[in-house]
Amino acid sequence: MGSAIRLLFWDNGAGGCALGLGAILEWHQPQVWSVSTMDKVPVEVVPGVYMFEVPFLPGLGQDDMTGTLCYLIKQQDGWLLVDTGYNHDHPYSAFRRHLDTLGVPIEDIRWVFVTHYHPDHSGLAGRIRSASGARVIMHMDDWSIMQYAVGAGEVWTLDGLVEWAKTLGVPANELGQFYDTASFGRTLFPSGLEPDVVLEGEENPVGDVGGGLRAILTPGHSPGHVCLYDEERKLLFSGDHVLVGITPHISPSHLTSYNQLGQYLDALRKVRDLEVDMVLPAHQRPFNYLARRVDEILDHHRVRLEEMITALTDRPMSPWELAPRVTWDVGSWDDMDATNRVLAVRETLAHVELLESRGRVSAIEDEGLNKFRLCSPGQ
Numbered sequence: 207m208g209s210a211i212r213l214l215f216w217d218n219g220a221g222g223c224a225l226g227l228g229a230i231l232e233w234h235q236p237q238v239w240s241v242s243t244m245d246k247v248p249v250e251v252v253p254g255v256y257m258f259e260v261p262f263l264p265g266l267g268q269d270d271m272t273g274t275l276c277y278l279i280k281q282q283d284g285w286l287l288v289d290t291g292y293n294h295d296h297p298y299s300a301f302r303r304h305l306d307t308l309g310v311p312i313e314d315i316r317w318v319f320v321t322h323y324h325p326d327h328s329g330l331a332g333r334i335r336s337a338s339g340a341r342v343i344m345h346m347d348d349w350s351i352m353q354y355a356v357g358a359g360e361v362w363t364l365d366g367l368v369e370w371a372k373t374l375g376v377p378a379n380e381l382g383q384f385y386d387t388a389s390f391g392r393t394l395f396p397s398g399l400e401p402d403v404v405l406e407g408e409e410n411p412v413g414d415v416g417g418g419l420r421a422i423l424t425p426g427h428s429p430g431h432v433c434l435y436d437e438e439r440k441l442l443f444s445g446d447h448v449l450v451g452i453t454p455h456i457s458p459s460h461l462t463s464y465n466q467l468g469q470y471l472d473a474l475r476k477v478r479d480l481e482v483d484m485v486l487p488a489h490q491r492p493f494n495y496l497a498r499r500v501d502e503i504l505d506h507h508r509v510r511l512e513e514m515i516t517a518l519t520d521r522p523m524s525p526w527e528l529a530p531r532v533t534w535d536v537g538s539w540d541d542m543d544a545t546n547r548v549l550a551v552r553e554t555l556a557h558v559e560l561l562e563s564r565g566r567v568s569a570i571e572d573e574g575l576n577k578f579r580l581c582s583p584g585q
């Protein structure tokens with residue numbers, strides 16, 4: 207092992223304290239990893255688990271979201287890698303540097319566990335597989351979507367997307383941008399990749415038999431998002447399902463099933479009470495208060511749902527009409543660029559579908575448009 211490996215540091219409001227090798231120190235206090243130690247070297251989280259950041263491409267990312275946090279977990283035979291980074295030379299050389307620092311030959315990676323299909327997680331899986339012979343693991347419900355992105359050029363298709371966007375009320379002059387945003391990152395996916403292990407159902411053991419690692423299906427951010435739970439060491443590799451400072455984007459599309467947000471909230475409750483000492487997410491920083499963080503995210507959506515109800519009336523509205531009537535972190539609707547509008551409209555749809563599933567809102571088809579209106583009390 208190289209000497210540049212760091213131990214774990216936490217922010218405790220007093221300049222940070224070392225929690226080397228997983229020693230328990232003020233463990234009952236909510237703790238977030240110190241930003242100052244999120245630097246360019248791998249970190250030993252607990253014995254046999256290393257974390258390092260694979261940077262986004264230059265120009266992508268912001269503030270404390272600058273890359274993908276990847277984890278190496280020691281197996282009886284070699285290592286299991288959790289998530290990768292965008293398929294691009296810049297992140298790949300950073301990934302190889304981290305392995306060199308750790309003294310881990312790439313051939314020793316036996317498994318690549320992809321939490322979800324987005325290219326900042328799956329992107330390098332193909333290159334790593336080619337270089338190491340590792341088996342790539344992902345869930346069927348994401349593989350069925352990623353197939354569109356990793357096939358040969360002519361297979362890359364978002365057939366149906368534009369037609370679907372029209373039903374949300376997206377006007378003709380914004381449809382092009384809608385398509386561009388949805389197809390962002392085509393080249394950053396692992397071209398030609400076929401996973402070796404396709405998970406199905408709710409829970410699956412992964413890695414070496416007896417290794418104690420369990421994949422848990424947590425749909426919402428993507429349909430087949432999976433967290434990895436290490437029950438023995440009480441670690442949750444949470445992917446983008448639970449992050450410390452942001453809520454993951456819930457973005458229904460023509461390829462997803464009904465009520466992604468409802469599925470997401472259920473999947474939050476599913477992990478809430480797991481015995482977890484440390485949440486190891488794919489972005490930002492690790493932290494140790496899973497249940498509290500889940501409650502914060504549930505609260506966030508409760509407030510958003512109320513806001514949608516206030517904005518809705520008994521006049522049916524398309525998601526495109528409703529989105530400008532609620533507030534957005536990125537600013538007012540009029541100032542939003544087309545990309546953010548796409549995200550806002552899809553996020554709005556996610557919320558009204560959940561309200562519809564709860565009987566608060568009813569959906570009406572109106573001349574090809576999907577509209578929603580508030581159910582009157584008692585209805």
Ligand SMILES: [Zn+2]
Nearest residue numbers: 324326446488
């Ligand atoms: Zn991500």
